[in-house]
Amino acid sequence: MIKYQGKGVYGAIAVGKISVFKRQDVQVKRVKIEDTSAEIARVKAAKERAIMQIQEIYEKALKEVGEANAQIFEIHMMMIEDDDYNEAIVEMIQGQSVNAEYAVAVTGDNFAEMFSSIDDSYMQARAVDVRDISNRIIACMNNVENESQGLDGKQIICADDLAPSETVSLDKDKVLAFVTAHGSSNSHTAILARNMNIPAIIGVGEQFLSQIKDGDMAIADGFTGEFICNPDEETLSAAKKKLESEAEKKALLQKLKGKENITLDGRKINIYANIGSVDNIGAVLLNDAGGIGLFRSEFLYLENTDYPTEEEQFKVYKRVLESMAAKKVIIRTLDIGADKQAEYFNLDKEENPALGLRAIRLCLSRPEMFKVQLRALYRASVYGRLGIMFPMITSVSELEKIHALCEQVKNELTADHIEYSDSIELGIMIETPAAAIISDKLAPMVDFFSVGTNDLTQYTLACDRQNPYVENFCDTHHEAILRLIEMSAQNAHKHGAWIGICGELAADTTLTETFLRMGIDELSVSPSFVLKVRDVVRKIDLSK
Amino acid sequence: MKTFEYTIKDELGIHARPAGMLAKTAKELDSEITITKGEKTVGATKLMALMGMGIKCGETITVTINGGDEEASETAMKQFFESNL
Numbered sequence: 083m084i085k086y087q088g089k090g091v092y093g094a095i096a097v098g099k100i101s102v103f104k105r106q107d108v109q110v111k112r113v114k115i116e117d118t119s120a121e122i123a124r125v126k127a128a129k130e131r132a133i134m135q136i137q138e139i140y141e142k143a144l145k146e147v148g149e150a151n152a153q154i155f156e157i158h159m160m161m162i163e164d165d166d167y168n169e170a171i172v173e174m175i176q177g178q179s180v181n182a183e184y185a186v187a188v189t190g191d192n193f194a195e196m197f198s199s200i201d202d203s204y205m206q207a208r209a210v211d212v213r214d215i216s217n218r219i220i221a222c223m224n225n226v227e228n229e230s231q232g233l234d235g236k237q238i239i240c241a242d243d244l245a246p247s248e249t250v251s252l253d254k255d256k257v258l259a260f261v262t263a264h265g266s267s268n269s270h271t272a273i274l275a276r277n278m279n280i281p282a283i284i285g286v287g288e289q290f291l292s293q294i295k296d297g298d299m300a301i302a303d304g305f306t307g308e309f310i311c312n313p314d315e316e317t318l319s320a321a322k323k324k325l326e327s328e329a330e331k332k333a334l335l336q337k338l339k340g341k342e343n344i345t346l347d348g349r350k351i352n353i354y355a356n357i358g359s360v361d362n363i364g365a366v367l368l369n370d371a372g373g374i375g376l377f378r379s380e381f382l383y384l385e386n387t388d389y390p391t392e393e394e395q396f397k398v399y400k401r402v403l404e405s406m407a408a409k410k411v412i413i414r415t416l417d418i419g420a421d422k423q424a425e426y427f428n429l430d431k432e433e434n435p436a437l438g439l440r441a442i443r444l445c446l447s448r449p450e451m452f453k454v455q456l457r458a459l460y461r462a463s464v465y466g467r468l469g470i471m472f473p474m475i476t477s478v479s480e481l482e483k484i485h486a487l488c489e490q491v492k493n494e495l496t497a498d499h500i501e502y503s504d505s506i507e508l509g510i511m512i513e514t515p516a517a518a519i520i521s522d523k524l525a526p527m528v529d530f531f532s533v534g535t536n537d538l539t540q541y542t543l544a545c546d547r548q549n550p551y552v553e554n555f556c557d558t559h560h561e562a563i564l565r566l567i568e569m570s571a572q573n574a575h576k577h578g579a580w581i582g583i584c585g586e587l588a589a590d591t592t593l594t595e596t597f598l599r600m601g602i603d604e605l606s607v608s609p610s611f612v613l614k615v616r617d618v619v620r621k622i623d624l625s626k
Numbered sequence: 627m628k629t630f631e632y633t634i635k636d637e638l639g640i641h642a643r644p645a646g647m648l649a650k651t652a653k654e655l656d657s658e659i660t661i662t663k664g665e666k667t668v669g670a671t672k673l674m675a676l677m678g679m680g681i682k683c684g685e686t687i688t689v690t691i692n693g694g695d696e697e698a699s700e701t702a703m704k705q706f707f708e709s710n711l
Contacts, residue, residue, distance in 0.1 A: 157642045157643065161673060161674060164673045165669075165671065167674055202639070205678075205680050208642060
């Protein structure tokens with residue numbers, strides 16, 4: 083058993099036999115020639131054939147992966163026609179009296195080098211495109227058909243790297259997974275694999291091709307990026323189990339996608355998803371969530387070396403809102419404290435960070451920083467249905483201060499002639515006992531509540547969630563917590579606000595019926611739980 | 627000769643797709659279009675050279691229009707950048 087670690091670009095798992103990708107590589111030799119114009123004519127004819135081939139690949143890609151991803155082949159056709167590229171080839175044939183193959187190969191290498199040297203990972207990945215078209219022209223000159231090899235049943239394709247055209251040319255029904263020695267997650271192969279829903283692992287390292295052979299059993303785990311060749315019994319059965327549970331999830335997806343979250347007696351609720359970065363939007367849509375119930379904005383701050391600017395934040399919020407189209411997106415404002423901070427925050431060490439200067443307390447004590455986030459949110463609001471949620475609220479006066487800051491931001495934007503939506507929903511997290519207990523006072527001031535059960539449990543039961551010694555005392559189903567949630571729900575509804583749950587408890591299906599009976603309007607869970615919760619909701623009968 | 631400056635707003639900069647579209651658009655005009663960033667200038671119809679500039683989001687380029695119906699070409703180029711980059 084040999085394990086290789088690469089980078090998974092599409093989350094799926096495959097178990098099967100290896101097929102090492104064979105490329106009919108044409109060895110290009112430098113040959114001195116007399117008739118340079120005949121060589122130039124050969125290049126021209128080969129280019130025409132190459133363009134016809136790419137046109138076919140483009141049409142295949144159009145069907146398989148859609149227009150946006152097929153466009154790279156249009157670019158390939160344009161690259162072949164590029165003036166500089168062609169002039170370089172012709173000049174080399176004329177100037178050095180060399181054969182057409184050599185001139186194309188060297189020119190392709192030179193242009194690929196140019197792309198590799200650009201200080202930008204996206205442009206570096208374009209070197210593959212130039213090499214792809216150059217190899218195709220050379221193959222066309224020698225009548226080499228680089229068509230897909232005959233695959234015997236479904237197999238895991240292993241290669242040093244795959245050109246986009248090679249990926250598309252492979253018979254998709256016979257490919258279990260792609261594994262490559264090189265490649266970047268920006269490469270079109272990675273993008274295409276994602277769109278073809280095929281597990282792909284890139285960058286497992288040069289040596290792997292010399293250590294594997296056709297027909298070897300292997301596991302390609304696109305979730306972890308692990309590629310295991312000749313796995314032992316135990317590893318193999320674990321992988322098969324994982325494969326089964328994936329299949330189960332897929333079946334659930336098939337069964338429940340597009341269905342309503344409705345109980346047997348007709349009560350509808352919303353099931354939204356929690357995410358912590360823009361990268362998870364795909365999972366939200368894939369799992370058919372009705373919206374985003376909690377978008378944690380912390381990553382914007384934690385992944386930065388200085389406060390993220392209004393523009394940086396605006397771009398991210400805009401992208402999330404646009405990607406979710408008309409679905410609701412609830413973005414939680416910065417929720418960090420001394421236990422989880424970036425250096426530039428310069429927060430002092432605290433004896434007890436869970437009870438310290440965190441979340442809304444930090445934001446209200448640094449209003450200038452807070453206003454940058456609010457401005458970015460308000461500006462982005464015109465691109466979708468935005469809800470803004472404030473964490474760690476304990477009092478009415480905090481909420482009054484927040485409202486005053488929101489008003490300031492709105493007035494400033496109006497003065498700057500910048501648009502914002504007038505239907506933004508404002509809400510708060512119910513994650514302190516205080517907020518739940520005075521929820522009758524808070525409800526009239528907001529559009530919604532969202533219960534953060536993790537912190538609510540910790541603060542209500544005085545139990546540190548991370549402390550293993552008190553684990554036995556930390557009963558997440560404790561009646562005190564359920565009563566606080568019920569109380570908040572009643573007060574929310576009394577004042578026309580809706581209430582959701584976005585903590586871990588929202589995905590606890592043993593409580594789904596309890597929550598529905600309390601009148602909870604929305605459950606926000608990690609994307610992979612959306613359909614499971616939907617399945618449970620659809621089996622509940624509240625009339626009994 | 628006409629020139630205008632433009633600051634790239636697309637997150638990926640002038641990547642393959644818009645470079646292809648730019649080259650295509652520039653070819654259709656009867657003026658000669660060049661793109662300048664810093665000390666480097668390339669013809670807008672030259673796809674690979676254009677990509678080779680590695681123009682990123684937030685960078686400002688100068689677009690120069692020479693010959694033909696400069697006014698119409700300028701409008702067309704401005705429109706192209708506004709809606710694609």
